[in-house]
Amino acid sequence: AQSVTQLDSHVSVSEGTPVLLRCNYSSSYSPSLFWYVQHPNKGLQLLLKYTSAATLVKGINGFEAEFKKSETSFHLTKPSAHMSDAAEYFCVVTLTSSGYALNFGKGTSLLVTP
Amino acid sequence: NAGVTQTPKFQVLKTGQSMTLQCAQDMNHEYMSWYRQDPGMGLRLIHYSVGAGITDQGEVPNGYNVSRSTTEDFPLRLLSAAPSQTSVYFCASRSDSSSYNEQFFGPGTRLTVL
Numbered sequence A: 001a002q003s004v005t006q007l008d009s010h011v012s013v014s015e016g017t018p019v020l021l022r023c024n025y026s027s028s029y030s031p032s033l034f035w036y037v038q039h040p041n042k043g044l045q046l047l048l049k050y051t052s053a054a055t056l057v058k059g060i061n062g063f064e065a066e067f068k069k070s071e072t073s074f075h076l077t078k079p080s081a082h083m084s085d086a087a088e089y090f091c092v093v094t095l096t097s098s099g100y101a102l103n104f105g106k107g108t109s110l111l112v113t114p
Numbered sequence B: 001n002a003g004v005t006q007t008p009k010f011q012v013l014k015t016g017q018s019m020t021l022q023c024a025q026d027m028n029h030e031y032m033s034w035y036r037q038d039p040g041m042g043l044r045l046i047h048y049s050v051g052a053g054i055t056d057q058g059e060v061p062n063g064y065n066v067s068r069s070t071t072e073d074f075p076l077r078l079l080s081a082a083p084s085q086t087s088v089y090f091c092a093s094r095s096d097s098s099s100y101n102e103q104f105f106g107p108g109t110r111l112t113v114l
Helices: none
Strands: A003-006 A010-014 A019-021 A023-026 A033-038 A044-050 A056-058 A064-068 A073-078 A087-094 A102-104 A108-113 B004-007 B010-013 B019-025 B031-038 B042-051 B054-057 B064-066 B076-078 B087-094 B109-113
Touching: A003 A087, A003 A102, A010 A019, A019 A108, A023 A033, A023 A087, A033 A064, A033 A073, A044 A056, A044 A064, A044 A073, A073 A087, A102 B042, B004 B087, B010 B019, B019 B031, B019 B087, B042 B064
Parallel strands: A010 A108, B010 B109
Antiparallel strands: A003 A023, A019 A073, A023 A073, A033 A044, A033 A087, A056 A064, A064 A073, A087 A102, A087 A108, B004 B019, B019 B076, B031 B042, B031 B087, B042 B054, B064 B076, B087 B109
């Protein structure tokens, strides 16, 4: 069975400082991993995805994530936070070997202070 | 392309009423799914479909019905609404070719059951 755990429900950073949002997964198969972002009262937007071509994945808006199989982790990082990064972030793993259904983490709320 | 569209955006129901949440996509995607989002719970899969005429249950299917008569449409029916179904509902679609393909989400329907 596949599952995903986001280790922090809330993260607060100052503008201009690094962002780290942590995600661990468990999967019986080679996982497909994604990070989605949801701004207040909006739908979900894909930030980045792990496609097995490279362990370091670059996404939109300066975010990146590193797939570490030995640690079963897929942490999201950004070197310098911007006020517009304040949002809810979801780590997602596929539920089945065919990759049809997604299993969402419970989300991490990122607060960026001036 | 309009992408994934959902109607209505907001709905208030009384306990016991029935209604259908509409979802349509114009990307010719085979896979469509319904999620509900509750505070602190992330998104949980209700039902999904891998093609016209084929549906299956997700994590939280009780109280919901689906059907898929066309590739484009995937309505979600609440047979007898309960306060526990108060939530934000998201429809998503994905092409069938790869488990690494992202899912595209609709803007959501905010449902309140009194």
